[in-house]
Amino acid sequence: MNAFMPLVGVTLRGLLGRRRLALMLLLVALPVALAVLVRIGGGGRNDASGILDTLVIRTVLPLVALVLGTAALGSEIDDGTIVHLLVKPIARRWIIFASAVVAAGLTALLCVPSVILTGLLTSGLGSASVTTTFAFAVAVLVGGTAYTVVFMALSTVTSRALVIGLVYTLIWEGVIAGLLEGTRFLSIRQATLGLAAALGGKRPGSEPLDPVISVAILVVATVGALLIATRQLARFEVRGGD
């Protein structure tokens, strides 16, 4: 597909704005900085799952995915530059696919190294530490993709994707999914933690989702979001004008 690489290029240029990039780097550096402090303070621990669960999967990952996912297409829809991409002889699914690849790729590129550095700095290079870190890295890769694509799809449905995404992350996943057992099936965070646990990154005392269910949730969320976004863009109509 000849148009795919130009679409990837323009989405990447759009997402790598100086301020946004600095904010994202600051976010993913947070757990690493904390791990360094733990290390310097002599508080190295055997299990990094706590810090990876709380700081990365519950906080940094959804925020990075939210900012990048909603900006990948949402900012072009908001400022009207999307029109220049739409009036081209290319299937609109390629625009969605390129945006998803770039946003999810950047989320992974920012969050996975953060997981690895945080995990290894916190609990050293022992085999248990490496297994836990690897488990969380893979879970963040898959869960981050699901988060990003879902937030990107949300931006094709509403211009308030950022706010709705924040409410989903903070209220639904942060509060409701913890209080009501049944709602965990509608939580990307719970599925990501379930996948991490299945790969050897179980946090002591936690009750993660079944691995098969976790993978199913992440796959359904990602594929479903891609289909919704493609359908939305195929039926996209410009706003405003006279």
Place this chain on the structure above:
Amino acid sequence: MTEPIAPAWASAPAPPSDAPPAVVPALQLDHVSRWYGNVVAVNDVSFALGAGVTGLLGPNGAGKSTLLHLMAGLLRPSAGSVLVRGRAAWRDPAIYRDIGLVPEKEAVHPYLSGYEFALLNARLQGVPDPEGAARRAIEIVDLVDASHRPTGTYSKGMRQRAKIAGALVHEPTVLLLDEPFNGMDPRQRLHMMDLLRSMAAAGRTILFSSHILEEVERLADSILVVHAGRLAAAGDYRSIRRLMTDRPHTFRVRSSDDRRLAAALIADPAVFGAELLDGRLAVSTSDYAAFTHALPRLAAGAGITLHEVAPTNDSLESVFSYLVRR
């Protein structure tokens, strides 16, 4: 400043490769309406366009952008059909091989330079030599000097030209431009008009919207007048212009003796109404030229001094309203 470059299509006819038979109009709207809830933006509009420059004239809010977006496949018609070279415009990306669109909104990716923006368009259009096509388009719109600066630093007129470059890279047979001269200085405006004329002469279909009569007058061979979502008039520019001039006019007149002047005027065949309202004389005429000649003559003959003569319905809005009511 660089000299305007003659575009490839200035001498070459429109590409015949996949051209449909000559009977198929480049653009065809058949009883097209578009509404948003209870608001009707475009109301039962039908027309067909072939090669040449057509001006889409109407006041702000008349439905010009909605019509252009319908033709560009960016809006679904609520009723009727919109065809581009015989193909439905809505949900058919293949039409964009034939169409170039210059939207009214200024937005251009601010982090891309003018050249990069044209190159992006060329690549997405799949033209064989995207770099060459982008360079040519930048030269055509006279943006060479600023072509490597981010468009975020451009003036309104420069962004407008960058958008036109992006719309021209694939040498479309149909070019839709929404208020293309906004923000351009007079020299750029003339240059752009020359370019559009040369494209039309090479067999392209150019449709541009404007709310400024003079712009349309200078460029368009034919015009479509829209008002309140309806097609008020369509056809040759001169005949529409005549309709506009020959419509009933009303003048407010203040003189040394309004009552006697009214009596003198009503006897003139160019005048079909004269009334005194709130101490002012309002005169209606169906012949603008004859009335403006007759008024000073009649006033002088009756020994009346004219203090003020002012048209009351000369706004474009009232002209468009008249054309719709006709």
